[in-house]
Amino acid sequence: MANLGIPQNTIAVLQKYNFNFQKKFGQNFLIDTRVLDRIIESAEITGEDCILEIGPGIGTMTQYLAENAREVVAVEIDKNLIPILEDTLSEYDNVTVINDDILKVDINKIVEEKNAGKPIKVVANLPYYITTPIIMGLFESHVPLQSITIMVQKEVADRMQVGPGTKDYGALSLAVQYYAKPEIVANVPPNCFMPRPNVGSAVIRLTRYDAPPVQVNDEKYMFSLIRASFNQRRKTLVNGLTNAPELGLSKEKVTETLEKLGWSATIRGEALTLEQFAQLSNVLK
Ligand code: SAM
Numbered sequence: 014m015a016n017l018g019i020p021q022n023t024i025a026v027l028q029k030y031n032f033n034f035q036k037k038f039g040q041n042f043l044i045d046t047r048v049l050d051r052i053i054e055s056a057e058i059t060g061e062d063c064i065l066e067i068g069p070g071i072g073t074m075t076q077y078l079a080e081n082a083r084e085v086v087a088v089e090i091d092k093n094l095i096p097i098l099e100d101t102l103s104e105y106d107n108v109t110v111i112n113d114d115i116l117k118v119d120i121n122k123i124v125e126e127k128n129a130g131k132p133i134k135v136v137a138n139l140p141y142y143i144t145t146p147i148i149m150g151l152f153e154s155h156v157p158l159q160s161i162t163i164m165v166q167k168e169v170a171d172r173m174q175v176g177p178g179t180k181d182y183g184a185l186s187l188a189v190q191y192y193a194k195p196e197i198v199a200n201v202p203p204n205c206f207m208p209r210p211n212v213g214s215a216v217i218r219l220t221r222y223d224a225p226p227v228q229v230n231d232e233k234y235m236f237s238l239i240r241a242s243f244n245q246r247r248k249t250l251v252n253g254l255t256n257a258p259e260l261g262l263s264k265e266k267v268t269e270t271l272e273k274l275g276w277s278a279t280i281r282g283e284a285l286t287l288e289q290f291a292q293l294s295n296v297l298k
Pocket of ligand 1: 038039040041042043067068069070071072073074088089090091094113114115116137138139140141143
């Protein structure tokens with residue numbers, strides 16, 4: 014099968030199958046061989062690797078993955094793409110396509126079956142409408158993972174990478190940085206896709222830490238503090254935390270804790286580093 018990274022070849026496949034793009038599935042197919050090469054290179058794929066691809070589309074990146082990895086499992090929600098994938102991937106015997114919603118698939122089971130439970134790599138040009146649930150699902154379900162190399166909306170890539178004191182800093186930055194080291198490896202303009210998205214994109218690699226970079230006694234509790242602080246971004250940390258009923262914290266208790274930590278009583282959650290949220294969580298709990 015011809016290289017689908019070349020626009021004419023993608024057009025030929027779409028015409029052959031009379032394929033209609035489904036906006037609701039975030040379908041923007043890659044048509045740039047340099048971007049595809051860059052993704053494969055950044056994901057550091059070797060002949061030993063088992064790769065999970067989320068949303069293979071017509072199989073463009075899947076071809077590149079199959080050429081470089083030992084094993085590829087691709088999960089695609091759109092049943093209309095399944096016969097196309099059978100065709101475009103027919104020459105590879107190391108690819109398994111699963112027709113399902115990635116948010117419903119038991120990824121741990123795939124890792125067990127295809128990679129004897131050893132860490133896999135995730136590589137994907139993600140459907141942008143569910144970027145955050147996909148990433149958080151992968152981390153929180155503790156799927157054995159080496160890295161996640163993904164194309165996302167540029168603004169979301171920025172949010173994952175930044176620290177305190179910037180407008181993009183938020184719960185997603187802290188969650189990603191607790192589990193992984195983020196690095197933006199390429200910026201990708203809309204003309205590299207068919208159809209063109211309305212936003213710029215970026216490829217980001219998240220390299221999973223063996224152990225989190227901060228020591229926290231109760232992970233779940235720290236993330237509820239983080240969510241409460243950023244739910245009311247413009248409020249002080251004291252108000253943000255005491256306005257979250259699920260935390261059951263009194264103003265006195267929070268003020269006293271801040272004093273104990275030597276922090277200003279008017280500090281805002283958006284000024285705190287991951288390490289400080291861990292500290293706060295350990296003292297409050
Ligand atoms: N990988 C292809 C490429 O780079 O050309 C397609 C990328 S396109 C941005 C996203 C793909 O994810 C589409 O094929 C879409 O049908 C699929 N998709 C959307 N939601 C999904 C879900 N919940 N589970 C699995 N695949 C999904």
